[in-house]
Amino acid sequence: MDGSAPKDNNTSLLSSPFSSPNVSALLKIKIISWSQETGLPASVCVRVGGRFFNLHKYPLVSKSGYFKRELINSNEVELPQDFPGGPETFEMISLFIYGSSTLVDPFNVASLRCAAEFLEMKDEYSSGNLCERFDIYLNQVVLQSWEDTLIVLQKCQSLDPWAEELLIVSRCIESLAFMACMEILDPERRRDQPVVTLEALSTQRWSSAMVQKILTQNVWIKDLIALPFGFFKRVIGSLRRQGMKEKYVSPVVLFYANSALFYENGAKENADVLLKGILDLLQIGGTGGRVIPVGFYFSLLSESLKLKLDKEYTSKLQNQISRMLHMAQVEDFLLPESGTDDISSSIEMTTMEKIVSTYVVFNMCPNDGNPSPYSSVVAELWDAYLTRIASDAKICAKRFMEFIEIMPISCRQNHDHLYKALNTFLQASSLASCIMVHTELSQDEKNMLCKYLNCQKLSNEVCIEAVQNELMPLRLIVQALFVQQLSTHKALKECSDSFRYAHCGDFSGSIPSSRFANSRSQNLVDSPWVDVEDTRNLPLSFLLEKEMEKPDLCKKEYESTSFRIQTLEQQLLVLKRSIQLQNNSKKREQVSKKVTSCIGTMNLASQRKYASRFLNVFRRLILFSRTKAKKKPSVAGVWTKTM
Structure with a gap:
């Protein structure tokens, strides 16, 4: 995504073409040439981070307000440890002082501009001084190119607070946001691949593999999510200020979260802070949050439970998921981790109970008194979820009935999934009784469990299966017959x-x-x-x-x-x-x-x-x-x- 200016052929995204040995050799040549031309020796010693530079006094005081003050009473100057860019940057500044003007590129322009500001190399001391020249290069070259702007922004991480005070970071962020908007709004700048929107994401199940596939087709999004979170957050804010629609902004946040929280292996430092920041960017509860795939919200909720995030954030996620529960898939639901002693009281099951209960409260009895048209969908999802956890022999019959009762029976238009859940539970209980985990369920307990089943709402195949199922109570078999x-x-x-x-x-x-x-x-x-x-x-x-x-x-x-x-x-x-x-x-x-x-x-x-x-x-x-x-x-x- 380039702007109006083409990228310099000598500039690479990996490293600067101007290495330290080359600069050192050029500086020595410049110092020798100056001595030969003027007949004056290098009388000033400047120390920067353990390195010593023997330079001439006149070029320094003629272009730098800092050296003009420091060299009044002494010929030795020691720059502070926080000098922008360190010895390498000062070495290049010295070259410019001696008249060289060809060694600037996107990799060093930020540190050179900060160093020039520290040394007070402004037009008031010399016409066409370094501060103004570097600003022109930034504005007319770097900020017109997507790749160059990214390079400068990455280099600004080690130049705080100078890069912030000189507005280099702000200018880069605004430039990136503008070019991203143009990538979407201007057909002539758009790439061959279509722009990713939330509508396209909603048709697919959320997964890291799906995200990686999309990122290979959208380089500009891939570049943005590689930024540190502090810069990324500001870019997202600038995108919204410049008018980019939320359906284009939210996918970028989703991809960043997937890369930073779920895709990278190993422990992540300050993961809780990062997760909170991502949740703030998503604007949960607003209109934009409703079009984000519900599977992604489940992933964030799972991560927040692992990190033991503040209840404020987990509650926001639970409420948002409850509003969109009918759009979920059973694979999105939270499952207790393997090896959990008591699944029925695990944090995942407790959270799922709260989500479904919240959905029932807000969707079962709207203003007209009729249940939501999506209630039957949620009921089938919940019954299918119960089928997954029913195989745990440690769940007692009373607790399993509580799970069933969370969703009102009136919402269940089809009882096939409920039958499968009950059948799985009875099979697990029967197996558990054989290995002496607990006693076998009595007929009364089976009757209490199966009282929720309505054989008239079973499909013909499932009804025939129920008739032949020896685990089912006699009352249910007779009803099915x-x-x-x-x-x-x-x-x-x-x-x-x-x-x-x-x-x-x-x-x-x-x-x-x-x-x-x-x-x-x-x-x-x-x-x-x-x-x-x-x-x-x-x-x-x-x-x-x-x-x-x-x-x-x-x-x-x-x-x-x-x-x-x-x-x-x-x-x-x-x-x-x-x-x-x-x-x-x-x-x-x-x-x-x-x-x-x-x-x-x-x-x-x-x-x-x-x-x-x-x-x-x-x-x-x-x-x-x-x-x-x-x-x-x-x-x-x-x-x-x-x-």
Whole structure:
């Protein structure tokens, strides 16, 4: 990201091209040349950080107000330890004093400008003195280039307070912020890769790998997050002052936090101070904070818990996450660290309880009295989270019920995740009882745990699994069987209605299919319950002749299907009686055997098969009964008869 001025070919981002040996050799040549020209020896000794410089008095006093005062009564001067840049910088200043003007670059201009200020090398002592010349170089060369400005800003870290007082740091920060704004606003300066926004980040799960991939495509962001936090914080403030939208500013803060807190390995010094500063930059609670990925907030919250940050900051994070909880993924939630003695009372679980409870308080009963439309999403997330922690055998039944009750049952539109959580907990408890960790759960405890499950809100697959699950209490199994029975009746009724509505118009020729708007099988080919060939488009005479060829076979199939249907009804009656006797403890074993014997007949595939065959035979018998009156009627006569 360059400005109007191109970068000097001799300047590298790694090191300055002007090394100390080269400068020392040039300085010696200058001193010898001056002595030869003037015939005067080098009579002044200047000591800087352990090094001695023998120089001529006149050049020093003619360009430096500092030396003009110090050399009145003495020819020896010792510069203080905090002299900007140290001996290397003074060596270069000496070269400029002797007339050299070619050794300035972005790597040394900041230290040279601070040293010149210390030595008072201003225009009042000599026209075109070093202070003014370095300012011109900074303004017209360095601050017009993104890379050069970054170099100067990095070098200013060791020049405090001189660089701050001379506004070198401020000018660099404002220049970087301006060029960053131009990178986004000016299409001609924009790079090939698109600018990163929070909208783009919200479609991806937050992770360090994702951040690193984005940084390889956005060099200007990568450069900014390499700055020390003090400078980075000021750059962000300048970006906002200059009008950059928050959707562009916040990703830069997110990437900086990821690099400084999560990506770098090893212990980080002053990590708590850094985290507090990042939280302040994010403006949590404002409009900009709502578009930051909630997964990133969870990462910050996890880090704040590890660092034991002030409650003020953790509370802000928890409240912000509660507002955006419906946008989270279960992978974002805090999980207790492995090896935790008591997961149920860990800091992570306690924090997650507070977050979900806060969400319930502020979203379950808004002004209109109706729950938030996202409540069911949060309920499923919470149940999926409980499934993850339910495998810990140390969680007691009472504590697990408290976790379930945090989210009101009315919010759970689907109970599949809740069933999985309960099943995982029962499996862990059963295994724990086998290894004598604690006693096995009683039937009453299982009933209390499973009272939250509504079998009518289970999917068909999960409901069938619940029926066959030996860990589930008998009451739940019976409820699941009853729901399956209702589903069977409904399926048979829909099949019957589908057959009648789809074929009535073909046989009578008087009832159009449009009268049955609610029929699920207006198109018989698409119906999953009919396993026969499509005969709607065949002539009626062809159907009659086909059925008259095998009347005995049709009758036999009808009797067989009728017998099977009667058997199924008897089994359903037995099931109803078993439900009425479920509270009788002496007959529980007998009920279980009957329930087990009925499971096979409740199989959905068998229901479809019986219904399909029944409909096939029923259709054939109707045709057969209509043709029985006449042995060989003509097609026209049959049509008139049916009319």
